[in-house]
Amino acid sequence: MPLFLSPASSQPAPLHRSTRARNLSLALGVSLGLALGLSATASAQTLLVSSEKDNQLAVLAADGSLKSTIAVCKRPRHMLLHEPSGKVLVACGDSHQLGVVDVAAGKMTDTLPTGESPEIFALSPDGKTVYVSIEEDNELAAYDMASKKRLFGVKTGGEPEGVLVSADGKTAYVTSEVANTVHVIDLGTRKQVAVIKTGKRPRRFAMSPDGKELWVSNELGASVSIIDTASLKVKDTLAFDMPGMRKTDITPVSLVITPDGKTAWVGLGKANHVAEVDVATRKVRRTVLAGKRAWGLALSADASRLYVANGLSDDMTTIDTASGKALKTVPAGRVPHSVLVLK
Numbered sequence: 001m002p003l004f005l006s007p008a009s010s011q012p013a014p015l016h017r018s019t020r021a022r023n024l025s026l027a028l029g030v031s032l033g034l035a036l037g038l039s040a041t042a043s044a045q046t047l048l049v050s051s052e053k054d055n056q057l058a059v060l061a062a063d064g065s066l067k068s069t070i071a072v073c074k075r076p077r078h079m080l081l082h083e084p085s086g087k088v089l090v091a092c093g094d095s096h097q098l099g100v101v102d103v104a105a106g107k108m109t110d111t112l113p114t115g116e117s118p119e120i121f122a123l124s125p126d127g128k129t130v131y132v133s134i135e136e137d138n139e140l141a142a143y144d145m146a147s148k149k150r151l152f153g154v155k156t157g158g159e160p161e162g163v164l165v166s167a168d169g170k171t172a173y174v175t176s177e178v179a180n181t182v183h184v185i186d187l188g189t190r191k192q193v194a195v196i197k198t199g200k201r202p203r204r205f206a207m208s209p210d211g212k213e214l215w216v217s218n219e220l221g222a223s224v225s226i227i228d229t230a231s232l233k234v235k236d237t238l239a240f241d242m243p244g245m246r247k248t249d250i251t252p253v254s255l256v257i258t259p260d261g262k263t264a265w266v267g268l269g270k271a272n273h274v275a276e277v278d279v280a281t282r283k284v285r286r287t288v289l290a291g292k293r294a295w296g297l298a299l300s301a302d303a304s305r306l307y308v309a310n311g312l313s314d315d316m317t318t319i320d321t322a323s324g325k326a327l328k329t330v331p332a333g334r335v336p337h338s339v340l341v342l343k
Contacts, residue, residue, distance in 0.1 A: 045300060048103070048340040049309055049316055050076040050090060051333025057090065057101065062300070064318055064330035072108045073099045078120045079340040082145070084127040088340065091118040091132065098130065103342065112148045115141055120204070122165040122172065124187075131172050131187075133160040140174045140185060152190050156183045164205040164214070166229075173214060175202040182216060182225075184232055194232045198225040203253045208279070209261040217266065222250040224266060226282075238282050245271055254297040254338075256306075263321075265306050267294040274308055276324060286324050290317040298339035309336040 046067070047060040052075050059067045073092030076099065080089050087109070088101040098118065100110035115134035122131050127145065134141050138158055142151040157179025164173045165187070172185040175198075182202060184194035199218025202225065206215045213235075214227040226236040240250045251269030257279065258264075264277040273287040274294050291310025294317075298307045306319040309332060316332040316339065319325065 044343075046103070046342045047298075047307060047316075048079060048088065048342065049296075049332040050079055050337045050340075051335060052077060052093075052337050053334035056333060057088075058333050058336075059103065059106075060316070060330070060332070062305075064316065064328050066330070068106055069333075070101060070103070070106055070108065072101060073097055073111060077337045079338050080121065080123060081340065081342065082123065082127055088342075089121070089123075089130070091121055093117045093119060093135075098132070112143060112145070114143065115139070115153075120161050120163045122163045124165060125167065125169040131163055131165060133163050133174060135159055135161070138176075140172060140183070142187075142190075154183075154185050154190060154192055156192075157181050157195075162202065162204040162216070164207060166207075167211055173205060175205070175216065177201045177203065177219075180218075182214075182227065196227060196232055196234065198227075198234065199223045199237065204255060206255045206257045206264065208257055209259060213279075215255055215257065215264060217252040217255050219251045219253055219269065220248075222247050222252065224252060224255065224264075224277075236282055238277065238284075240266070240268060240271075240275060240284070242268075242271060242273070242287065253295055256297050256299050258299065258303045258321075260303075263303075265297055265299070265321075267297050267308060269293055269295060272310075274306065274319065276321075288319050288324050288326055290319070290326060291315050291329055296336065296338040298341050300341055301343050307339040307341065309339050311335055311337065 073095035075094040116136035157176025162175035199221030292313035296309035
């Protein structure tokens with residue numbers, strides 16, 4: 001059925017000039033992305049990169065070209081899309097708050113005060129509650145998104161960072177960098193129910209699509225601990241080793257698992273590489289050179305591209321996941337922390 005029909009005719013009504021321009025711009029963007037080897041899905045996406053030193057988010061097209069920048073609060077780090085509102089949340093460590101960003105409008109429109117030095121956070125499945133690791137208070141704090149009021153806090157080990165909430169919204173997992181542990185919190189009772197010993201300085205999480213395995217990066221252990229979520233015990237440890245490189249220079253932080261659950265990508269930090277891991281065999285298939293301190297990772301929706309924020313070279317590398325080749329590296333602001341893919 002044709003769109004934009006006029007009441008008196010079965011012929012499509014002419015598009016307004018601004019509509020034609022927008023459609024042409026979108027078509028050109030997709031065509032450019034396809035020319036660069038991007039799928040139609042990946043080409044239509046927008047990327048956000050948080051810059052800790054510039055106090056802004058870089059808005060990039062899927063091909064890496066800079067579209068705009070958005071000024072936010074101080075030392076922006078982790079980001080998530082708040083789906084109910086369509087806004088992006090960003091943790092600002094030196095402002096002690098979450099910024100609320102309207103990407104379409106190109107500005108930060110609101111803030112949510114937190115404890116001192118928030119870094120990583122997760123949302124409840126309904127988007128009504130945000131759970132934030134408060135580094136200076138050694139706790140996981142929960143806040144109501146509507147009222148901005150603090151709901152409760154649960155103490156953790158020293159320097160909590162990574163936060164992940166289970167798909168059913170019942171459980172939160174929190175890493176403690178100092179205690180070398182993962183804290184398991186029942187969000188119904190608001191109490192800690194388990195403490196799991198990991199490698200040295202655990203940082204971030206990735207959950208397998210079936211929810212059965214929780215992968216934890218150990219920055220100073222050059223490893224990933226794999227936790228069985230049923231028994232809450234470490235079932236396997238994946239150790240990284242790169243020829244000619246000191247173990248102390250292999251510092252995994254961010255990690256992601258593909259939607260099909262077959263592949264994990266791990267940023268190896270100061271090793272300046274990312275590792276592609278076969279989830280079933282726990283074997284490293286290959287490593288790919290990125291930039292200096294390969295830190296924050298994000299996958300395109302179709303998993304055809306891996307985006308890597310390189311914290312010490314102030315740029316972002318795009319990797320083709322099929323070939324394992326770095327396609328392009330572009331400036332991304334000073335000390336880029338995280339990448340967020342918007343569909």
